[in-house]
Amino acid sequence: MSCDSLRKRLEARLEPVESWSPERKARRSDYDLNPELERPERSLRPAAVLIPIIMHADGPMVLMTRRSDTLASHTGQIAFPGGRLDPGETAGQAALREAFEEVALDPAVVELIGLGDPYETGTGFLVTPVVGWLTAPPSVTPSPAEVAEVFEAPWDFLMDPANHRRDYYDPESGPRRWFWAMPYRERYIWGVTAGILRDLFHRLYGDQAAPLAAAAEDAA
Template identity: 70%
Template sequence: MSLATLRQRLVERLVPVSAWSPEDAAVRSDFDLNPEARPPGRSLRPAAVLIPVIARPEGAAVLMTRRSDSLANHTGQIAFPGGRLDPGETAARAALREAWEEVALDPGVVEVIGLADAYETGTGFLVTPVVGWLAESPTTRPSPDEVAEVFEVPWDFLMDPANHRRDSYQRDGEPRRWFWAMPWEHRYIWGVTAGIVRALRGRLYGDEEVPALAVGEDAA
């Protein structure tokens, strides 16, 4: 029953894929916690990530990756499969393509349900999160040039605000920067990935009179 209510909530609360436009503006951003750091009038590069929600019998889980240690940027960080849009490509198509290229996730096993809030990153990307529903845990194969590890995180953990915390860093001579973090087991989910999860939780449950009860309906 919990999987059924979760899927229905996703269908009802997410933006339909057909409503996506390359002109969409960011709803959430890295600057929500650092408004004074927002650069004025910059152009954002379009990107998309896939949030694969896996309908496990014991409760939903979300597929994530740990980026390769050999990458030039964001080495070893936790991420969703994703990347830049190719010219003329939609967000949904880009997310599925990137998931195939990064972890060999077969697009045929992913039911694209809808879009979460567009997210502006500090590095100048406008990221559209594409939520996909998987009937069972998929077969994956990480591309060694891009991904070091593929793993699943329980949906209940990610949607529990008790697991969301504000962390910060400060480089020499620069103001302190704040970000969301969701440490899970030995992994540190933070930055853009945590911000997108936090925004998804707000979209799905934020306007409920008692959000915790709504989360409980979808929990295992």
Template identity: 70%
Template sequence: MSLTSLRERLVERLAPASAWRPDGPPMRSDFDLNPGAPRPGRTLRPAAVLVPIIARPEGATVLMTRRSDSLASHTGQIAFPGGRLDPGEDAVQAALREAQEEVALDSAAVEVLGVADGYETVTGFMVTPVVGWLVEPPVVSPSPDEVAEVFEVPWDFLMDPTNHRRDFYDPETGPRRWFWAMPWRERYIWGATAAIVRALRARLYGDEAEPAAAVDEDAA
């Protein structure tokens, strides 16, 4: 296993945080699997999530949350810490602030390695994934108003495409909606969170002749 190679790959393949722009176009979206769905013209609201990668000696993990059942939207869903940008914030500042507010993650413990592909949600947000590196397992405390649970998922599970599947649901009106899902144990990782993970894998390993071997080198 080589945490060093994983960190080096992240630094090499991610965009530097300084390259982020508030008007940057999304590279991925909820519409990728649903090209026929209505896509209204609109100004996307900027948001950011933190993808916290924990460099555990036994293998890298990614910190995720399960949203509180009392929230007005996306109740109970698996997510990265994050939310919309406050006035004057950039993506990194927003992601770190939201992680502090949601799970009491100390910003000083996070080394920001870069930003991944911007993601457009069907709800009208342009989400910037900010990738952070933690050399020690963090002490976290979920805010009960926002987060029901904090947990870690192995990096090699998330990067294995055999764990990525296309699921769907049929809304009361309109066409069937497809989305990415990555069920892990009793948790159902899906939607934008799963799509951001899949896009991150493509950015890191998409041009490798043997991507599975490269993933193994980084996090097996």
């Protein structure tokens, strides 16, 4: 298993966790696939998500959640643990806190490796992806008020661009809205979550002469 290869790549390609600043600007957004949409002038609300990469004997997996069906927004969608930053928090602190609140993931078993590109959502959040490293599958318990299900998806599936597709929906008014999607078995990973994963692929492997071979080596 080449967990050392993956770890070295993450450390080399991601920004250090301690480099986070509230002044960071969005590098990716929901508008990337929808340039014709009007992008409002606004102050974005800071948020963070934790991308927990878990080492297994047969390769790395990524912990994800399905949001509760009782939530007021984004009901039932696939997501990473995460949410808004509390006053005075860093992105890393918020990601660990939210993961503990949502799925009881013990912060002590997560090593924060680095930061992905800040992502602007159509709903006005600036989301910082925080990548965490777990040497063994953790004990988790979903909070029923927020999370309907916790599951793991293979790293090699998520990092294979053959599984990345552009989907769309047609709103009642306005132009067609495009988004990234990565359907995995019966679960439909899409929107911000898929967009963050797509950007992570490009950040880690996009400049490789053979990106699939590099990703396969990391997942072996």
